[in-house]
Amino acid sequence: MQPKPGLLRRALSAGFAAACLWTALAAHASPLPHLTGYEAVGSGTLRFFGLRIYDATLWSPRGVWASGQPYALELRYARSFEGAAIAKRSIDEIRGQRSVAEATLARWEQQMRAIFPDVREGDRLIGVRQPGQGAVFYQDARRLGRIDDEAFADAFFGIWLHPATSEPALRARLLGTS
Numbered sequence: 001m002q003p004k005p006g007l008l009r010r011a012l013s014a015g016f017a018a019a020c021l022w023t024a025l026a027a028h029a030s031p032l033p034h035l036t037g038y039e040a041v042g043s044g045t046l047r048f049f050g051l052r053i054y055d056a057t058l059w060s061p062r063g064v065w066a067s068g069q070p071y072a073l074e075l076r077y078a079r080s081f082e083g084a085a086i087a088k089r090s091i092d093e094i095r096g097q098r099s100v101a102e103a104t105l106a107r108w109e110q111q112m113r114a115i116f117p118d119v120r121e122g123d124r125l126i127g128v129r130q131p132g133q134g135a136v137f138y139q140d141a142r143r144l145g146r147i148d149d150e151a152f153a154d155a156f157f158g159i160w161l162h163p164a165t166s167e168p169a170l171r172a173r174l175l176g177t178s
Contacts, residue, residue: 031059031074031126032141038072039063044173052078056160058174065175072128073160073174077119086119087112093159096166100155108152115145129157 030038041064043057055078060071091109094100115137119125126138135153137144147153158165165171172178 042176083116
């Protein structure tokens with residue numbers, strides 16, 4: 001027995017509408033339950049020699065980013081990394097962008113090593129920038145720790161968002177300018 005053409009068309013139409021609604025909701029979903037009103041500003045993928053390292057999404061209130069306002073950066077890893085390696089790479093990137101005393105960089109690296117877990121493919125780390133306070137880090141919705149240092153937060157998020165980033169194309173995608 002063949003379904004009636006009108007019935008099939010309505011079913012397909014309803015399915016399409018549901019898929020569109022799900023996509024719209026997912027695009028506006030906050031990275032953390034307590035960050036209500038946060039929307040994606042932009043997203044992109046970091047690749048190294050063609051290998052996908054992580055997908056990044058920048059979130060902010062109403063999807064409008066400003067460096068002096070709160071925002072969140074979500075990284076969804078495509079590979080496994082040790083937390084210590086993530087901390088070290090972060091320091092290398094900061095060192096490449098700005099002049100910071102080595103003692104300060106060593107302190108920041110130790111703080112990140114204490115917070116950043118080892119990650120596997122599919123794991124999500126989220127950093128939340130709190131201007132005037134520093135940064136709070138999460139793995140999925142589980143709070144990992146906080147670094148109460150405005151200079152650290154500026155330097156850390158600058159890895160992706162500062163004009164001197166080593167990945168300008170990713171920066172442009174995160175800021176929605178490409």
